[in-house]
Amino acid sequence: MDGRIADLSTPGRLAEPGEGIGLDELALAARNHGLPLEALRYDLTPAGLHYVLVHYDIPAADADEWRLTVSGRVRTPLTLDMPRLRSLPSATHRVTMECAGNGRARLDPRPVSQPWLVEAVGTAEWTGVPLRTLLIEAGVEPDAVEAVFTGADHGVERGIEQDYRRSLPLALAQGEDPEVLVAYEMNGLPLPPQHGYPLRLIVPGWYGMAQVKWLCDIALTDTPFTGFQQAVAYRLKQSPDEPGEPVDKIAPRALMIPPGFPDFMSRARVVRPGEVPLEGRAWSGHAPVTHVEVSTDDGGSWSEAALGPADGHGWAWRQWRTVWTATPGSHVLSVRATDAAGRTQPLTQPWNRGGFANNLVQRIPVLCLDGD
Known part of the structure; x- marks a missing residue:
């Protein structure tokens, strides 16, 4: 490259x-x-x-x-x-x-x-x-x-x-x-x-x-x-x-709804200290999604999110939810999905000329304000 x-x-x-x-x-x-x-x-x-x-x-x-x-x-x-x-x-x-x-x-x-x-x-x-x-x-x-x-x-x-x-x-x-x-x-x-x-x-x-x-x-x-x-x-x-x-079946992916509100100067999301609901959707074309994990420290550690009910055929995304206790400072939120076939999302993405099937984990910079 x-x-x-x-x-x-x-x-x-x-x-x-x-x-x-x-x-x-x-x-x-x-x-x-x-x-x-x-x-x-x-x-x-x-x-x-x-x-x-x-x-x-x-x-x-x-x-x-x-x-x-x-x-x-x-x-x-x-x-x-x-x-x-x-x-x-x-x-x-x-x-x-x-x-x-x-x-x-x-x-x-x-x-x-x-x-x-x-x-x-x-x-x-x-x-x-x-x-x-x-x-x-x-x-x-x-x-x-x-x-x-x-x-x-x-x-x-x-x-x-x-x-x-x-x-x-x-x-x-x-x-x-x-x-x-x-x-x-x-x-x-x-x-x-x-x-x-x-x-x-x-x-x-x-x-x-x-x-x-x-x-x-x-x-x-x-x-x-x-x-x-x-x-x-x-x-x-x-x-x-x-x-x-x-290119054929969809690789597993989870996405998070960006929490809080945007700061267009820093390109980060802004939240207040305390409990912050996190939610999104996850899907895979290979097999039903069975696990969604969330990281609040840029992939250093992961915790399991709760999954909503699966679609009857498994061809549609599943909702996931968790709660993060935000503390003042800068954070990077990430989310990844794993399907029943054992496929998951990479932390570093292999490159290809067409840019296809890139299911790298989502990363959301977040700034938690100090105080009210």
Whole structure:
């Protein structure tokens, strides 16, 4: 690592210090937004506070004209309009979704791509048709190995014009745990435009790049998909020449609602001496969260926090709470989650070129005032 930063327009490329960022890249970053950490108080994130990341543009969409096709290695290709999709048996799942680049801004050197701190997350109830229902109706051919999902968002990558496309292994696409949804509602209402109206994919436990928005085609293939967003972007790698490992399930993370109130000069939170309630949320895409620990001395020691009830499927975050007895002076609060598979959060974060899957523990500087 030599002090260079990764270029947003070409994932994996490193830009020299001082090299400019294009206006289109700045416009893209401007229309993305994260979750205010105070909104961790809500079991369900209001749609307007849920994080948003848009790769290209938000496409024009008319639900009355929208069609979803199921094609490729199927016996009966399908073309489904929205009334037909809504007539099929539906399911509603509470799912925590996190951007694969969440925490990217804390890496050194830092990739230029969307500079998330820890705010690229949200939890919603998604309603739609289980993907396996559509695959059963279409009839999957024995040689199919993957399902490729195409969104209506459109752009240019490496000089090639293309739609946003991602794939899932067929076993996951057909499975029940997690149950992949072709969703048309968010928190009981039609999807907002920025969240994929009128149709999107929901893959519980996976990072956001898998949740294809503005979904218009599902194609089953007999070979692995090698499109840009699958085989080039969203790979964990140290150098541009290596293929890297794919980004998939969400690493465990706990977040704390910053206590007290902000001091914009010191960039610290301010509290009074005495008992200070601490709370937040924790989640993992690998297994349910089983422990949350809090440190008030910058990771020197840890104590167990109380966990709230788990979601029935384990696809959504859990609330945690504890009480800290604050004493005058400066402190650093931290929180970390551990899941049932034994995965936990690191105190120092390994670096990768894309800045993906960075689940470094959160650190909050706090100043406790001396007296009233």
